[in-house]
Amino acid sequence: MSLTRRQYQLVCSAARKRASQVSYSAAWQALGRQLDLPFEQWLGAGNKLELDRERLSLLCSSVKALYGLDPLFDELEGDRLTLAAKTANEKLAPVAPEQEWVLVRPCGVTLGLPVTEYSLRLPISQALTLITALKLGWVTVVENLDVFDAWQPELAALNDVPGLLLFNGSQQQYSAKGVKALLQACPIPVYAFGDLDPAGLAIAWQLPKIRGFITAHDLASLAHIPHINHSADYDAQHNQAQFLQAQDLGGWQALTQLVLSQRLSIKQQHLLAHQLPLALYSLCSSAAYDTLRCSVGSDKV
Structure with a gap:
């Protein structure tokens, strides 16, 4: 001891x-x-x-x-x-080894390295310098490390300008505290790409400055795709579901209600494996609620 x-x-x-x-x-x-x-x-x-x-x-x-x-x-x-x-x-020491570092991957811009696939582990201050130096237009926080490594964003909302993928971190890999510190100082729009389930939404909702959530474009049909929804995993996320229900979610309300009403637990990996088109849902204000209701159908919300 x-x-x-x-x-x-x-x-x-x-x-x-x-x-x-x-x-x-x-x-x-x-x-x-x-x-x-x-x-x-x-x-x-x-x-x-x-x-x-x-x-x-x-x-x-x-x-x-x-x-x-x-x-x-x-x-x-x-x-x-x-x-x-x-x-x-x-x-x-109060500052853990990973707390002042983040794992990032630039998209749509080259750094002149002799490799085509790479990610960078950087101090927060240098990650902010990279954003400015490369004139990046967005940061997207990715929940899972394997998706962070493999995903190539193909959304019109993101591809107009180069951006930065940011791994969200976990207790075992990298630091969620470092991610939050970077986002607090981030000068450009921030989005989240996470699992479409209570845990994924709760993680993204608690990140600073998140303006939108990336998930499947055709939300209404998700529950009908065979072997994509993990219902047992949804049941295991009871605490996260209760947490979301206790929040004033504003623009996140419609997407959260869709997940809860249809008991969805669809991981990022399944969205990519099924090659489902993705969309960026603006969640920065309560006005986004009506837009999202229309996109999924009012009977689904």
Whole structure:
């Protein structure tokens, strides 16, 4: 067991405030075991740890001896390389390795590289520089990595100008935090291409500055295509469906209602494998609701 960021922050707070008492929480109990300090002997009334100057000093010196960090002065700042100069536990750093990087793929423009297929892992600042330098007209966030690698956009709304595909990231691959940071600073229109299911819509809806969602052009016929809709997967997305129903979705309302009413869970991979024409649905305002209703038929919404 190792020191957690939360435990270190608790010690910092107590030491810097010269707290006379702290609640003997599970985090403090685990900390006592790690530091081999007799916290049970420090207990007072109301399950409070009684702290005086001597105990606070012992607490800080124990943390410093084991982890190299002085709770009175050292902050958990920066990335792991920065924190590695202070402590053996570099994972205490608040900035994860992928958090300031994104995976992108330019479309409709060449970088003069001796390869035809490539993607670039870039710091957020350099990705923004690339957008400006190449005079790109759009960014599209792609939910799944295999689709990000293979998809060649063929939408008139996108092909008029070159743009940038941006992998959304996941807990295992790249960083969703980095994606959100890039989008917050993005100077050009941003769209999303995701799974047509509650999870896919929820992911896209929570991204900053999303103006539209890319999915099948003929929405009304999707439920009738054999072996494309994964109903069991839709059932597993109950929490995401509830989340969407609790939001003021504005222009996203019609597309969400279509997915929920027809119990759709259609993945990006199936849209591409079935070679279904795609369309960009503008979702930036509630006015988009009527347009989308007309495109799918009012009896389908």
